[in-house]
Amino acid sequence: MNVSLILIILFVGALVTFLSGDKLASKVALFFGLAAAGCSIVLLNHFNLGENISFISQWITKPNVSFALKADGLSLAMVLLTTILTAIITFSSFGNVYKNAKSFYALILFMSFAMVGTFLASDGLLYYIFWELSLIPIYFITLVWGNGDVEERRKAVVKFFIYTLAGSLFMLVAFVYLYQKAGSFLIEDLYKINLSATEQLWIFLAFFLAYAIKIPLIPFHTWQANVYQKAPTVGTMLLSGIMLKMGLYSIIRWQLPLAPAAAHEYKYIFIAIGLAGVIYGSIVALRQRDLKKLLAYSSLAHVGLIAAGTYTLTLDGLRGAVLQMIAHGFVVVGLFYVAEIIFRRYETRVIAEMGGIRTQTPRFTSMFLILVMASISLPATFNFVGEFTVLYSLSQINIWFAVLGGTTIILGAYYMLRMFQHAMLGETNSKVFADVTINEGITLVVIIAVLLFFGMFPKPILDLITPSLEEILNQINRIN
Amino acid sequence: MIHIPDFANATAVQIIFCILAFITLLTAFLTIYSRNPIHSAIYLVICFFSIAGHYLLLNAQFLAIVHIIVYSGAIMILFLFTIMLMNLNEQKEVHKPRITRLGAIVSFCLICLVLIAIFINSKPIVGEYTATGEDYQSIKVLGKILLNEYMVPFEFASILLLVAMIGAVLLSKKEKIEK
Amino acid sequence: MNTNLALLLLLAPFLGFLINVFFGKSLGKTVSGIIGTLAVSVSFAVTLYFFSQISASKQAIQIQLFDWIQISNFKVDFGFLLDQLSVLWLLFVTGIGSLIHLYSIRYMHDDEKVHSFFAYLNLFVFFMITLVIGSNLLVMFIGWEGVGLCSYLLIGFWYKNQDFNDAAKKAFIMNRIGDLGLLVGIFIVGMLFNTLDFTALKTIFLTGGIEDKVTMISVAAFALFIGACGKSAQIPLYTWLPDAMAGPTPVSALIHAATMVTAGIFMITRMNFLFDITPDVQAIIAVVGAVTALFAATIGLVQNDIKKVLAYSTVSQLGLMFLALGLGAYEVAVFHVITHAFFKACLFLGSGSVIHALGGEQDMRNMGGLKKAMPITFVTMLIASLAISGVPLFSGFFSKDEILLVAFHHNIPLWVIGSVASIMTAFYMFRLMFLTFFKEFRGTVEQKHHLHESPSLITIPLIVLAIFATVGGLISLPGNSWLNEYLTPILPKLANAEHHLGNTEYMLMAIAVIGGIVGIGLAYAKYIKQNSVPSTDAAITGFSKVLYNKYYIDEIYDAIIVKPINVLSVFFRDKVETSLSALVFGFGKVTNEISYQGKKLQTGSIGLYLFAFVIGLCAIVSYLFLAQ
């Protein structure tokens, strides 16, 4: 059993979907999405049995680049997240009709392919290639199938594309520099080089820029709300559910272990940036008129907290960050899907134009409320486990960090409940709101089930990620 | 370093070289200088012939022949036909601004200087070759090399020529003027 | 056996919740109500079993279910701890819970969403049980937040009214402020002691060796206290509780009087060993409690909404409990929690009965003279009012008297504040009684026509609660306290505390009784003798206007917290976001400008290009070959 199988499935899936024609495309895509999810679960099983499922082969001799895929617990957790969410996202789009559907679904699978590659790659250049590859599908998905005025959409998307690309270039420069030192792009070799403090600082900053734009952290977030708003919901889900996790994952996998001294020296600044994002994002979210924009800013707040967790450089911080990444991935996909469900019926994303939906669809309202509660991390949901761990790690650094990060508990409740109140409650809306269809119901129920199950039994995930995080932590704490 | 020919004791070869070199440079210059493109073309033919003479002098008979066929034959005919096709004459040449002439002369001198300086400064990586006595430039040897070692590039050259031919035909085809 | 029973205890309400959520609508209103009531009754039955077991064995029951959260220096189990304290709490949570469920079957019968009402109530009981029996702080926190969620759902039960939704949202957010404090407290406790388990913590504290950590423990205690403030509506986080009266009356009785709001007291009692070594924090708790008691009582004096009066009364009584907690008299606080649960639930249910009879009218100015129409409601509410006013032999007398007694022994000013609050309590409670039940009916003719005693499903719980409100004091008679004995394993201090009744005690008791009677007398003088009725909103002037408007606390909070945050949000949204965005676009614009200028270099003159090319070639070649 080999980990590259999953990449092959997704890539072939994208091709087959493209060739299958507009009518079949969605079903074919779902089939391959499920196959990939199944494959990742099988891989997980093999991994747990102690098999080596990594894959390495020389790709380019000069420069020395390998096609190296390493599957440790962390990568596998992220791959699982990606493949399962891809299947869910594909399934969630079933109610919509897309022009040129074959390209649309092929792009979704291709994006999934690139993201899985990013999570698995253990060779710097390969990782970089996958990292950039994932930009291309989302660019087209947003540009071609997005909403709103075409010109404005193009503006937003091009800004996003160039912005993230420009950020990633710094990462490439850092990789090239490291390659000069190590003579190889393999992560194990990169770990071995000894860098001076100044070099580490620059490497650290270069990586940070790439990740801060991708995640995004303030003040690099300006592309986010617009793109989330303009993208089709599937694109928004891919972006917020998985793609921004790439940045957070990369902090743990690449940035921190490659420049450990700088990480230790400057961690307070970066924790502060993350926490500033928490507060800023929450406050901006308070007065958003557009549902998707509100969710975008709430996402900004949550990832700020996750990033702060990673920069604590403690096992709790990393572990909480990974848990929260997975939880946030599910919950944010669910919430954007809720926005989509409302949009399908009311053709609006402006919160003020909704309201009074609860009477018409109690079931939908309950599911929405559960998602809202998960997003503000009520205990017994998965998000609480992650957020608690992250906040605990922050409190180990400084109790005030925990208090500042904890404001998300209060402000998050404020803006989410405000949104919920104006979107769902109030006098019965005069416009008819059809009850959720079976497809929509299944999607939401699956997401909610995941959130609630892992809220009570996070142990499997903890057991999966802890050993690899400890390994990474050893690298971060290695003495130079 | 510069080897100045000693005309008093010059051998026949040296004299031939000097004459050929003189013709080459002079006709090359005249090609550029003459106002009538037809004249330019004629001078260019002479120039090519003299270069073929150099090849003969260097005992590269095959190349000399190919050179005459390709350049003096094919290419020059093309030039001449084109010139005639366009019916060019000297009046069409616009007056050149002084700055252009100055620029041309400056770059001429500069490139001369730089290239000569390079060649003078560069050291030969191989010393004097001792004659192995092997034949290395007869048609037979060249043919063997071309069709053994350089088989693939040779075939590519033929494809290149084919492509060039098609391209030339396509480009010079008269398109229908669309209203 | 115990594990299964504990699971039954916990999951019975959850099962009721599930049934009501999924099948409630098709089952019909009465059936769903019966299911909800049965679910809680099952829990009550199991609680009785545990109570008898624990009373007999005096052994706490520990149940570990599974690992939940893993932290680097400790792990958190999902487990239960059934000891004297939690079983005591369970008794009245499930007991009063059952009664209120029973009451709700009739009370909510006219509402169209009865099944979801019972679902929420069952869910609430489920979370409340989790809160009480959690074996560590984090499991308790599940319940802690869960009851907040249910409170949100139930306050906003009539969600078509956005004012009610606002109240629900406010309650949730205020609670969350406290929750953050609680979380911080949990963090510090976890960091200091590497465990969150109550039993383990207690062992650590009892074995000692923690003196060097006292500063951090104080911080933790303070943070935990903030959590308790949020849940139990203490200054400065109390404003949600009066607003929470937007919910249906049974909800106010169950959640906002008897059970949820006592969670803070439960938590502090649970962690008594921690608070005991932090006298500074205890002093803060006592002062906050006393001030809250007085403050809320003064507001309660002039409120005209029958439920608002009861709400401020609740805040005030909770303040008294915190006063006791702050003075280290946990058993007294617990005692008052229990008696308060009985009489306040009775009062709320009674007021619900009145509101029900009047078709939704809550303003006391439009009531009066209901004594004849609703005798059972009147009698039960009168008993409860006597109890809360501290009239001797009713339950409230014993518990309140003990609080004042403790306060007197510790600090005279606190005792004075507490006593004044008690007098005010007596006044406003009888103001409520007189305005509601005496004199002539002041409502509309149509309402008068419909006046009736509530049906038996409503009156039975009232009667039961009134009985308990009368005799509840028996569990902790001065000098012979069953409760103290029962709680000794939890509160080790009690073992060597001696309870003797001296002259001082009798004197204090007399003062309290006289105070209560004075309060009642004042109310009688004003509302029966002078026959005055509170004036309309516009006619209120002077200090009573300030009181009537609750010291403008809501407005102040709005002005100094909510408004600035919203203004900041708008500022961020409109100014900061756009300028940040413009900054990013600025990079693009600069690049564009450079390119625009650079484009002018491209003149299109081939000669120039070639010239530049030659010069460049020369430069490169000469650099490569000649410069070395």
Add this chain to the structure above:
Amino acid sequence: MNNILNQIGIENYIFLSVILFSIGVFGVLYRRNAIIVFMSIEIMLNAVNLLFVAFSTYHQDAEGQVFVFFSMAVAAAEVAVGLAILVSIFRNLGSITIDNLKNLKG
């Protein structure tokens, strides 16, 4: 055979080629007639070819000549295409003065 270089000297071939090449450069810059510019380019090509052959003799290696052979093939192709382009330019613009070709202006 190679005594020819003994008699003339590789330097003289170098000088010849360099000057020929420079004349080509001069022509490209000096003239505006595209045809003449083309011829200048041919002169430059031939200068290089000449040097190749000279060095081939110098090194007694046939590969230089092979290279010249290929370069001739390329030159032939280039002239064919180039002249075709010129013809079509002439057809469209009516002149082949390179100053008129300013579509590249930014």
